[in-house]
Amino acid sequence: MLTAEIIAIGSELLTPERADTNSLWLTEKLNQLGIEVKLKTIVGDDDARLEGAIRDALKRSRVVIATGGLGPTEDDITRKAAARALGRRLILDDRVLEAIRERFNRLGREMPEINARQAMVIEGAEVLPNPHGTAPGLYVEHEGRSVILLPGPPREMQPMFETYVRPKLEARAGNTRVVRRILRVVGLGESAVDERIAPVYTRYKNPTTTILFNRAEVEIHLTARAATEREAELLLDGLAGQLEERLGDAIFAFRGETMEEVVGLRLAVGGYTLAVAESCTGGLIAQRLTDVPGASAYFIEGVVAYSNEAKIRTLGVPRELIERCGAVSAPVAEAMAEGVRRRAGTDFGLAVTGIAGPSGGTEDKPVGLVFVALADDAHTEHRRLMLTGDRQLIRWRASQAALDLLRRRLI
Template sequence: MCTGSADVELAKRCSIHYNRKNKREPMPVAEIVTIGTELLLGEILDTNTRFLARELRNLGVDLYRTTTVGDNEERIAGVLKEALGRSQIVLTTGGLGPTVDDPTRQAVARALGVKLEFHPELWQQIQERFQRYGRQPSENNRRQAFIPQGAIPIPNPVGTAPAFIGETSEACIICLPGVPREMEYLFQHAVVPYLKERFHLHGVIQVRVLHTAGVGESQIDEWIGDLETSSNPTVGLLAHPGQCDIRITAKAETPENAASMIADMEALVRQRCGEAIFGADADTLETVIAGQLSRLGWKLLVVEVGLEGELCARLRHPSLADVSTCRAETIAEEGSPLVPEKTDEAQVFLGVCLSRDFDSFSLRWEIVSPQGRQTGLRKFGGAPALVKTWAGNTALDLVRRHLSQKG
């Protein structure tokens, strides 16, 4: 936990300006601004936005927009001014280092119409942290002790870049380091208490994701399109090659109420989508098949042709001890069987062969088990880069549905 005079100041600001007890207010809206030219160039992956988005969701705060901007003071200030005009909480990450190309402090001061001011206590904390590592801070590091006038300083016990909160009467800009470990620590230990106090945060946002396979996004939309117009809980679709996710999001006063709202909506979705749904949240086709095999006491043997090892790689999951795979580059002749005509008791054979037909792909499949034989052909006309994933999901879903007939 951050300690010291800054924490006292943080609590004082909250109690003086925002202590409106027994008054229910509209929930604030948030935006995230990630700062760094390296992000725009694709040199590093932005994991900070995902972390902050999930944390805001847990606090019951709606996130309406995320923006990435390079290390340019004027452009950063412009983005922040726009954000303050539509959101009550603006979170930034990055640009708090000691070098010339770390302009977040100046940009925030510019957006708020104030000057930078020096905080001796922040400079002292920076020096002490360097000393713990047997180093001396340079004069450049002294820049990090300057923050916008009137801002609330947030000491950084896990790094050298202090954070801060700039305020207006209706909104705030919370500036955090770009280093994920530092950003996460400061958000959890300093920012969350501040947000809860200032905005009287109440309620939670919970999410449930149902996974479907074997049907397209348009079919799912036809089944549940009217549910997608619901305002709370909301329902949305996210398509993947050979798989479509249904996201149910509920906002409520308590986790229990949110869970109840999601359960009611999930029951409707499951009723309409039926066996197309194979799992939820962390479930995958691989883990679902592993559970089916375990319950049946069966083993799965897989032969793939033309998938470049897609199924072999996916079926190496630790839970899939009852799966054997074989990869072949070609088959003996066109149309020849991929798997045996019959199988021993407690064995399931899957054979798949992926081939290209001019501007589309064909997946020939065969499944043989103690309960019978199934064969078929599926077509894919999407981007070639996605065909292996589509073929893998399609083949695994066919196995899932075949095994479910036994259950």
């Protein structure tokens, strides 16, 4: 099986302002070909470090893809660093130079002489045309390895890969296909999930299983390898089915869907409508629901009733109830759910109230105390939660718990 490494080049990628998105896109495309990415590296505009990174990658992987650093300026060092790592010369390619000149002419401009650097080609490399920019890519076969240099801008890199690189790698990859699937679990911690499913997944070398925690849920990543995508999907189906038997309703997604997508689909299929009343989450539940295309079919109204007066005036929560129980309480959460349902005339009313912090907590009602409630025409129920984390994390976990309460009612 072919393995690959991706090297993202550019000092800007080592700052908080810029992220390397090319490697994510390339990983997906390589996995589709059955090529597994084993390592990703970000290297700044440093000759020696980049040369070393390429040399090391060639020792480990049969496919090395570098993105960025093919421009005309002094800090665009990819061509010369790769040439030194491969022990090859850089040669001026007159055809590439003429193509760059013609591009500038079409734009009604004269080519700056500095752009001639982009016509320097590694000896023995195949030039990959770039109709979307001035920097051509390079493809080098070297001692059984494929070294591929691609431009950094996605609008240039992606079509170049699809047109020129993908067919070459597809021919090298052979029959193996890699297919991934993400199962999402709510209401259980990482260790609890592993305790339940380890007796199953540890029996398999293919598919492989990885478990990780993500804010308010546990993700189970399954990876299968087979001669065809269909065969890999069947392997995943078999293992996923066994994991579902162990985890039951705690699994809410089988192909990486978000909680709001799952809830939205169930509402749409059932023909149900929903209104939401939020206090501590400040509209986050409504935002998540309406991020899903087609939400207007089931999401009718959202109310952010942050103050006590807003709860009384907008949702009809009795003043004496708040005075007796406090705004953060089960009775008030249920009254909010009933009030927003009554106001909007929907099948379901969903509500949340709590203390997200960092201040506002007391001994009786500490930061992280949250109540979620759900009302329909049959009955009203609530859940009391003690959530951990900073303000944003508590708000997110509260929104997840509220949506999960609705999901479980719908199933």
